[in-house]
Amino acid sequence: MTLETTILIQREPGTDDLPLPVYATSGSAGMDLFACVTSDVTIMPGARELISTGIRAAIPEGLEGQVRPRSGLALRHGISMVNNPGTIDSDYRGIIKVILINHGDEPFTIHRGDRIAQLVIAPVARAVLVETDDLPETARSDGGFGHTGV
Helix, strand or coil: CCCCCCCEEEECCCCCCCCCCEECCCCCCCEEEECCCCCCEEECCCCEEEEECCEEEECCCCEEEEEECCHHHHHHHCEEECCCCEEECCCCCCCCEEEEEECCCCCEEECCCCEEEEEEEEECCCCCCCCCCCCCCCCCCCCCCCCCCC
16 A cells, blocks of 8 residues: 655756656655756765755655665665765755765766665654653663674
């Protein structure tokens, strides 16, 4: 079952040549986001770059936008995101930008219109915190990093 919602999208001036975010297939969870660069941007190995998508979005309250890396860029070129996933809050109206990092061995060049990330729309649960002196016990309890072995 697919849930649908309406999201208002606003293009920045001078971006009519770029596609709006789009689902590549009927089963895609994320919409492709496209690079809005005025000239090619080369990301050197180990370096980060902030890449604009040239769009703003009005995500409805109760939802968030999760900006995630593209698996093909990660596999073939070592390109990922520093903050993974990036979160777009429902009250944010700024330009959506992606912080890309090059974990590969070679420089990687971003061209205008390249697919650089994907946007997943997801529900948000808001927690009500209740302070307590005791927490319920579990089988794991306070077992931390690596406590279950290799």
